Amino acid sequence: MADLLHIENLTIRHAGLPLVSSVSLSLAPGERVGLIGESGSGKSLTALAAIGLLPEGMTASGSILLAGQQVVGAADRDIVGLRGTTVATIFQEPLTALDPLMRIGDQIAEVLRRRARRDGRPVSRAGIANEVAALMARVALPDPARLARAYPHEMSGGQRQRAAIAMALACRPSLLIADEPTTALDVTTQAEVLKLLEALVREENMALLFISHDLPVVGSAVDRVLVLRAGELVEQGPIGEVFGRPRHPYTQGLVEAARAFDRAIGAAL
């Protein structure tokens, strides 16, 4: 079975300084993998490199095969097509992930239209409008007809993240990259969005690369986890194993910190 995403010996440098060194990971279709580590450990960079969108001045070496195509060193125009059909991303801060001057319905419609054109399907205004409504219902946005005409600043944080998820779904990707998708949300909304993501990934049979520093959140969303520290992969394995019997001292620290936090909250209640 060919991997959807296969990264081998990925090293990302900025001005000669390695930010990520020799990271390897692979994702089979439909597999859900978590990437955890503290801020600055290179989680997001690894994800950006996977879709060929590293910030200017950073160079990647090694090999990244996305749906069988080499991303490292590829020209932008060669991977643009790949991006639209294979991958979609959800970001941490839904307010900056949505165009502030575009109505939500139009933003979702734009992605749908692009996908339809790429598939060579006919694009009709009514058809797109129906698909937008269906997607908005799919991510449980209330009153889709009204919210489709709303601007991002007129929505709540949870609604914005749902809209962002709807846009990601509109690509019908085989790989969904979620970069700390619940960090900017309050705890209740976090749980709802997480539940929604989980359900959608399962129903659409998408692969999921879930990036987070929040262990419980990752634990509930993925099957397998990789731990990054200062740009290096320190541990990986099935979620129960890594969290249950962490081998690397860093992972042990992370897990212990999360437990201590839980205990503190338990004591406070």
Place this chain on the structure above:
Amino acid sequence: MTDVTPALTPPSSLRLTPAFIIGATLVSLHVVIGVSTLFWTPYDPTAMTGGRLAAPSLAHWAGTDRLGRDLFTEIMVGARIALAVGVGAVAIAAAIGVTIGLLAAFASRTVDDVLAATLDILIAFPTLLLAMLIVAASDGASLGTAILAIGIAASSIVARLTRILARRVLAMDYITAARVSGTGWLGIVRIHVLPNIWPTLVVNLALQFGLAVIAEASLSYLGLGAPPPNASWGRLLQEAQATVYTAPFGAIAPGIALVSLVIGLNLFADGLRDVADPTRRRR
């Protein structure tokens, strides 16, 4: 459901400030007068219609100039010239400036540095000097050279602003999201960058319009704008200069016309921001 939707405001809740209304009124007044001179003027703008340097009267609302031409007619024609130069110069500035600004914003670091340095040099270059160079390089002063000179001078400012605004937009997550979903550069410019920089850009363009009107008056005052008998306000001011003690109204009248249009444009520019930016509509 824990999500709460804030009430959506209907687009009719546009807030029109008094400043915006005054500005829009002044500007439309000039536009109406300027356009109407294409079809009708009280007198023939080049005909001698009364005594020389006559004081304002019912027959000549702004008096007459040193050749006995009706000054009010000339000021009306001057409005048309001022607006034509403003529209032409702003169109040139927008076309060149936005294009270069976007190129710089999308370009690699080195290309961007070169473009930014070039723009800084161009901005440091005085508009009048640039205009003289263009006039010297062409056959002579005309309305066209004035428009071109002012447009090119303003384009460097527009380009710099566009570059900064576009850079800020390009750093946003929704651009990355659009790129991930496979949008090409042109799509990103059309769908995301232009709409997002437009509110700020259009305000600046309206201000540039006012500056272009002043620049045109300065050029004609120096004899580098539209040649006589084009009744540019700058030329009227220059001609009235010699007789400003005996017939002050010859200088006051075109001065009022010039100042009222520029103030109107500036007030209009401020109000325009609220209209152009949907996130500022709800107050």
